[in-house]
Amino acid sequence: MTEDDQVNVRDDDELLTIGAFAARARLTAKALRLYDRLGLLAPARVDEASGYRYYRAGQVDRARLVAMLRQLDMPLARIAEVVETGGAEGADLLAAYWTEAEARFAARRTLAEYLRGRLSGRSSEMYEKFEVAIVDLPEQVIITETRHVLADELPTWIPAALGRLEAAAGECGGTTGAPFVAYHAEVSMESDGPAESCVPVADETAARAWAAAQGRSRKIEVRVEPARRLASTRISKAQVAHPQIIAAFEAVEAWMKREGWEYDGPCREVYFADWDAAGPEDPVCDVAFPVRRG
Numbered sequence: 001m002t003e004d005d006q007v008n009v010r011d012d013d014e015l016l017t018i019g020a021f022a023a024r025a026r027l028t029a030k031a032l033r034l035y036d037r038l039g040l041l042a043p044a045r046v047d048e049a050s051g052y053r054y055y056r057a058g059q060v061d062r063a064r065l066v067a068m069l070r071q072l073d074m075p076l077a078r079i080a081e082v083v084e085t086g087g088a089e090g091a092d093l094l095a096a097y098w099t100e101a102e103a104r105f106a107a108r109r110t111l112a113e114y115l116r117g118r119l120s121g122r123s124s125e126m127y128e129k130f131e132v133a134i135v136d137l138p139e140q141v142i143i144t145e146t147r148h149v150l151a152d153e154l155p156t157w158i159p160a161a162l163g164r165l166e167a168a169a170g171e172c173g174g175t176t177g178a179p180f181v182a183y184h185a186e187v188s189m190e191s192d193g194p195a196e197s198c199v200p201v202a203d204e205t206a207a208r209a210w211a212a213a214q215g216r217s218r219k220i221e222v223r224v225e226p227a228r229r230l231a232s233t234r235i236s237k238a239q240v241a242h243p244q245i246i247a248a249f250e251a252v253e254a255w256m257k258r259e260g261w262e263y264d265g266p267c268r269e270v271y272f273a274d275w276d277a278a279g280p281e282d283p284v285c286d287v288a289f290p291v292r293r294g
Contacts, residue, residue, distance in 0.1 A: 014056065014057045015044060015054040015055065015056060015057075016057055017054060018032055018052070018053045018055065021054075021057075021063070024057070024060050025060045025067075026064070027064075027067055032063065035063070039080065040079060040080060041059065041066055043055055044056045044059065062083060066079060069083070069094075072097070072098070072101070078093070107241065107243075110241075111242070114244075124254075126251070127247070127250065127251035127254050127255075130248055130252070131233060132233045132251065132255040133232060133233075134230070134231060134232075134291075135288070136227070136228075136230075137177075137225075139227045140200040140224070141201055141203070141223075141224055142198045142223060142224075142225050143168060143172060143198070143201055143207050143211065143220070144197060144198045144220070145161045145164065145165060145196070145197045145218050145220055146194050146195070146197075146219040146221065147161070147193075148193055148195075149193055149194070149195050150189055150192050151187055151189050151242060157195075157197075158195075161197035162181075162197050165179065165199040166179060166199055169199055169201050171206060171210045172206045172210055173202030173206055175200060175202075177200035179197070179198065179199045180197075180198050180271065181195055181196065181268060181269045182195070182196045182198060182266045182267070182268045183195050183267050184196060184266045198225075200225075204222065204224065208222050210222075228264070228265065228290045229292065230290055231256050231289050231291045232252070232286045232288035233255075233286065234285070235285050235287055236280065236282060236284065237279065237281070237282055237285075238280040238281060240269075240284065240285050245269075245287065249267060252287060252289055260293065260294055261291040261292070261293065261294070262291060262292055262294045263291065265289075267288065267289045268288050268289075269285050269287055269288075270286040270288060271284060271285050272286065273285075
């Protein structure tokens with residue numbers, strides 16, 4: 001018997017060879033072997049002697065569904081979840097994935113438009129919409145949480161980390177300024193920083209006691225931040241999204257170069273507004289670089 005022969009075992013359980021099943025599912029045998037290897041669609045039986053794979057006729061719908069989900073570039077784990085769940089709940093899982101995919105595509109489209117502007121020499125036009133000013137900050141005691149993080153993790157990690165620190169500020173004399181995130185190295189999809197979430201607090205002694213009680217589950221630190229002079233521009237909630245925020249950082253750097261300022265520390269994002277209550281066009285964040293005169 002060859003692998004392409006059809007085999008019937010029980011009256012109520014038709015088995016098809018991989019060739020017959022592939023034809024019925026409108027797939028290739030190569031695709032079915034891949035689905036098996038990926039854990040998405042296992043054969044109903046594998047002959048121990050020959051190694052031939054046999055599938056139940058009832059697996060055709062699942063095979064076609066897996067193939068179509070793969071066309072959506074859905075990760076394997078998400079495909080398995082949708083297929084195993086099925087029904088209305090499976091449809092909801094698919095809808096949630098597609099919403100995420102459309103958001104990612106929109107972000108890439110915005111990035112492509114931004115890069116077109118840079119490549120065509122229109123960077124100065126893009127930078128002109130940002131107003132840059134010098135801001136002086138006093139010395140501050142800050143509590144911080146540092147993490148190596150990639151760009152797509154920032155929207156989750158930043159509010160979580162700042163939320164933890166702001167909750168702890170009550171044990172440290174209360175907050176004395178706007179929370180901020182400092183970037184000690186590049187954060188992108190290829191570089192993971194680190195980034196440092198920071199909250200200014202009133203009581204250094206209490207802050208150090210709080211930090212000592214945290215253990216090593218997170219990289220927590222207390223330090224005295226010296227008085228700083230910042231070159232800063234204010235942006236809206238919509239502009240915080242990547243890549244719009246890149247243009248804001250580059251606009252400040254271009255201004256610094258033009259005005260004769262030098263870098264004096266890691267760049268930062270200062271969050272001064274209620275994020276959840278803010279609308280897309282409401283100002284929520286200052287993009288800033290510590291600076292000194294050259």
